Amino acid sequence: MGHYVVEGGHKISGEFTVHGSKNACLPILAATLLAEDEVVLENCPNISDFNQTIAILERLGCTITQENRTYTIDTSKIDSVEIKEETVQKMRSSILFLGALLGRTKKAILGYPGGCTIGKRPIDLHLNSFEKMGICIEEEDGFLHCSTSHILGYHIYLPYPSVGATENILLLAVKAEGATVIHNAAQEPEIVALAEFLRRCGGEIYGAGTSTIFIEGVTKLHGTNFCFPFDRIEATTLLCASAMTGGDIALAGVEISHMSATLDVFEKIGCIWQQKGNWLTMEPPKQLYSNLTIKTGPFPLFPTDAQPFFASLLTLAEGTCMIIETVFEQRFRHCKELCKMGAQIDINGQRAKIYGNAHLMGTEVYGTDLRGTAALILAGFAAEGTTTIHGAEFVERGYEDITGMFTSLGGQIQLLESCHESK
Incomplete structure (x- = not known):
């Protein structure tokens, strides 16, 4: 240290x-799992949270190449749905891999997330919303085991406009069967950036940046180029x-x-x-x-x-x-x-x-x-x-x-x- x-x-x-936004790049890195072709990300920041998230993608089976501040991510050969506990404890944003992995594979295994010691940041909003969308969640030895046969669209009413919960629901809902509406959604610019990335991949998302976001699920997302704000x-x-x-x-x-x-x-x-x-x-x-x-x-x-x-x-x-x-x-x-x-x-x-x-x-x-x-x-x-x-x-x-x-x-x-x- x-x-x-x-x-x-x-x-x-x-x-x-x-530099490129830390708070925008982490959910978008998780979102690359949803695209079944190459994704090219520009203006990437050289920070430890970004690099640790890249390492998570590699451990899941993604192929990643770098040229200066541009990263090319190929997720076509994902061969794992588990993110180990020691990785998760390093940063809280790893919780976003739940929505992305479930959207891609309908399975995910994840330890409880870590991050800075600035107070309680419960993930109940994430998990409660996921259960309403058809996800079965079981806790075993400090890990969350999540699976589903069908991701279902749903009207989600958030009691607080949580950025992380809004992002995770977006990642799951974009591959759901039917429509999802997030009420009292977070309105941060990073939410807008994630929605724009998913739209460029073929997602149907409307209202990002407002308190109500509408998502029409699609069966497949493709690759794209995206520059971080x-x-x-x-x-x-x-x-x-x-x-x-x-x-x-x-x-x-x-x-x-x-x-x-x-x-x-x-x-x-x-x-x-x-x-x-x-x-x-x-x-x-x-x-x-x-x-x-x-x-x-x-x-x-x-x-x-x-x-x-x-x-x-x-x-x-x-x-x-x-x-x-x-x-x-x-x-x-x-x-x-x-x-x-x-x-x-x-x-x-x-x-x-x-x-x-x-x-x-x-x-x-x-x-x-x-x-x-x-x-x-x-x-x-x-x-x-x-x-x-x-x-x-x-x-x-x-x-x-x-x-x-x-x-x-x-x-x-x-x-x-x-x-x-x-x-």
Whole structure:
């Protein structure tokens, strides 16, 4: 396991092309199992979650070739329906292989998924929906054994617009007999990307990006070419870094309609942003201002994945901010580490009150999840002196060469091997 060493006092500024989306690529990689011809995927991010998902596909019997950021995936010789427990425990997105494998083979064996320790993320919504669609599910020795003779279309009413459940139902329903309607579906851009990929493969899907998605099942899907959209969370990370350090930044490849909630907050705290063709530019003010409330929620509300970055950012702003977390109950774990650096944050259940004008000082801190660890790196850029951030393995799940990315923008950051395990 590695750790980052960050030297504060350097502006994050310049031009950068945002990488392909982590949250879009993982369900689409699972969806390639449904296509019975070659699939060509472009703009693939070089992150550990992507690479581990590719490894799962190879273990299932897929043939994969790579040329730079383009992957060609041939699923015609799938010879396994089991994903071993140790693989599943590394990342939660592996649950999406249930819908894809069942759609392709009508069988799947999967251990319970892992991922970041940011709170309970039960898979009941997935399994309950699958049972209504004709899937028999049995648990044995920590594994889910799923099978069916017929995938049946059904009206699914989700009690919460879960992204993962919406994606998994899409993967199953596209091969169902008859029509499936997902009510209270997730509306995230990554849902739209998955639906578009399946449509290009021959799927009949309507309404993606709204709260009601209609899927007419088909008997066969074919291969296609698909280019992954930009990573809106990576873009937000970079914008927060520039705002915290006083640097101007320009990001290529950004679709601002995917970032309305975060851009609205940037505007409220004094940042000036503009869209210029394919570029998003942002100029921070000399003094950031707070006195606002941020409440996370499903898209198009403020994204929970961006919340830790703004917690870091708002420690520097003039005023007091309240962040209300409605998605994950352990999203504030990084705040304890920010307080070690001089931040003043009071946590009360799912609310964090952040007192601004903090003078952050470099010290040794420990990340425990992907976005929280990235937020500590941002704090390091804004702090006086040197900050050591443990938890590189979390960051590598969702950021491609984060040291190279920030170094190209003026940051001083190194990745070093740890001599002891991170907490």
